[in-house]
Amino acid sequence: MLTIGDAYHQRLLEESRQHTLTQAINQARLEEKAHAATLFSSRLDRLAAHAQKENMSSAEIIELLRQEADRFQNQVGEQIDG
Template identity: 45%
Template structure:
């Protein structure tokens, strides 16, 4: 049976580990958001420069969604 000190130490270690995991998760989400935002901006610029029709824009968005899905599956 652990002592009170060991129990406190174990809880502190678990809380510290959870904090680090949450920090890493939040950083990964922030990185993904920046990457996705940049990609959307690139697509918007491409659409404007090429003066794409609504049908072409929809096709481009579907292709991009497929690319993002594949990137997620490769990770």
């Protein structure tokens, strides 16, 4: 039979596990956001270098950005659809 102290101790342990799990999930989310931002930034740098190398006009750069936006949207759709 559990005493009040035992029950309280078990509750504290469970709360601690929950807190630790929440912290781990939040940390994983932050790391994933940082990784996504790095990938996005790198991709924009490559697009800028390409536009500069090819001496693209503003209209061509706009089209390039629209194509890239479509590519991102398609990737998201594929990830959601599995």
